[in-house]
Amino acid sequence: MRQAPSPSSGSSITLEDVARAAGVSRATVSRVINGIRNVDPAIQETVRQAIATTGYVPNHAARSLVTRRTGTVALVVSGAGGEGADAPFPSQVFNDPFFGRVVGGIVSFLRPRGIHPILMFAETAEMHAQVLTHLRHGNADGALLVSTHAEDPLPRLLVEAHVPAVLFARPAEPIPITYVDVDHRAGARLAADHLVARGRHRVATISGPLDVPAGQSRLTGFRDAMAVHGHPYIPCAEGGFTHHSGETAMERLLAEHPDLDGLFVANDLMAQGALLALRHHGRRVPEDVAVVGFDDSSAATACRPPLTTIRHPVEDMAAEMARLLLAHVEQPRRLPSSVIFDPVLVTRESA
Amino acid sequence: MRQAPSPSSGSSITLEDVARAAGVSRATVSRVINGIRNVDPAIQETVRQAIATTGYVPNHAARSLVTRRTGTVALVVSGAGGEGADAPFPSQVFNDPFFGRVVGGIVSFLRPRGIHPILMFAETAEMHAQVLTHLRHGNADGALLVSTHAEDPLPRLLVEAHVPAVLFARPAEPIPITYVDVDHRAGARLAADHLVARGRHRVATISGPLDVPAGQSRLTGFRDAMAVHGHPYIPCAEGGFTHHSGETAMERLLAEHPDLDGLFVANDLMAQGALLALRHHGRRVPEDVAVVGFDDSSAATACRPPLTTIRHPVEDMAAEMARLLLAHVEQPRRLPSSVIFDPVLVTRESA
């Protein structure tokens, strides 16, 4: 028995209804909707009218049952699957303003196309499996993956399961997967050039975690560029990309190199922490110590003084990530590719 | 023709396959899966075996086509639909660490239940309509709504469309919708009591936007509590809950009341900005001015000194929001309800 049309909620207008209103068959309406050529223009018009007057909206489930596509992508934030993973709330990730920018970029590309990402977190190994299952069984056509740890097993798992996926940054181990990234070395070079141009000669750096590519390349890129400028040795304190780790790294650096006059910090959040430590030790910025950050996140302008930093085009990269994923969904055999973005120096007051 | 079982990607194992393997009918397997009682325990076991050995996973689309449920909820971040809404990226929202906590709380409740939220942003009026359409036509069973502006029309639209929805905070205008909130007045009272206990008598406040309930109640709650303590007039500078607005509000306050010795700021992000201005004007915190924030966000510990603040149990509230939404999805006639959480004073160094 046919369900009574509930006027209050979700429409129950079907293709059938439109077909009847237009005096054609379901198949024809379907063709018009899906933009298949071979349909008489006049009929097309009639059908469009009928769609408009009936207020028809395709049923997602029915369509996806037959096409085996969901028209949805997953945005997966994935960790290493290690300990501490059973924290009640995965909110840590969001404390980095960086993540918000990723989401913004993704949404800006997807929304005009009527696609809304589904949000998944995968901290534990168990959750990696769960995410994989979800993906493999068509809860989404593909995945946009942002890893928070170098040992994240998910990229490899996705490749092995043939789930279309795009990473936000180059994976720690090389695997055949599409990713976008920023040219970390070029960014570090920009910072080095700027510090040198500002006449700094006793320069140090606070790096990110050295087991992730971003941490590693920003450090080596910076050291290489400084070497080119004639500075063979650059002291480094390793941080973890968090505010607090930047503060403690700065303390260490200051203890060992109290006379430093220039500093490159591998991200703004750590730079913000470093600024606190510098002030605590009576150093003026930029007079005593010139500081250059990395990311151009909201932390950069929340600092005092505002940070001179390397702009990481996160939003553009995230949008590109979405574009690439959709391409992979369209063309399953498409080969993995990488797109590397150029960073830019943003000069503010800290250097 | 039957599609060849592609061993590489999404399984094509159906109920039929399981039924055959277990030597029962599809219906029975379906019953076992959906936990319907009347099934012989022995058969249940056989079926479970068959499910395990075949590696069966239900097809979401097929199920949702018949149940008219998606098993999905939308997490909607919605603005007023005003100007400036066409910013390329909706990343602003994420700059407030508060939002990350909301997401964390929601996910913590939903994930164990195998539900992943779909993320939607609705800044413009056009997007409000789009979101509504999506929701009405079953892209999600309901919506978790976080409004960023008082004039957000979406809550009302959702109610009118009979889409199950839960708000993060009390709507500006009263409408019959379920929401969770924190007891802003109680929080403000906690702040007032603390400041008075610290011996402060020349107290001022930086409020949130006064057209949103949270901004309004924190202010009036604070003033009322101070009145009880014998302080009839509390100067106030209005801010916009952003870092920058807190800084400028502090400047104004200091210009008019240079002798103030106590301050309540309606959120931590503004308090962080206020701290900057205080330092800039040579005030020591807490010696010269005691500062109490609100939220206990990551900004509270990133500050120097760390902020004494009112803990807003955002994660718990968000989890409750998800619970309520699921209840509304289960019971469509369920009446709107509200759940108000108690805030707690967190004492750190700023007061």
Added chain:
DNA sequence: GTGAAAGCGCTAACAA
């Protein structure tokens, strides 16, 4: 260029 008809995989009456 268009229509008829066969499913996609599942749930839910209804029978047995």
Added chain:
DNA sequence: TTGTTAGCGCTTTCAC
């Protein structure tokens, strides 16, 4: 308690 059957709304051969 279990099986049979009729769809859910859509796309897509295959005839016409």
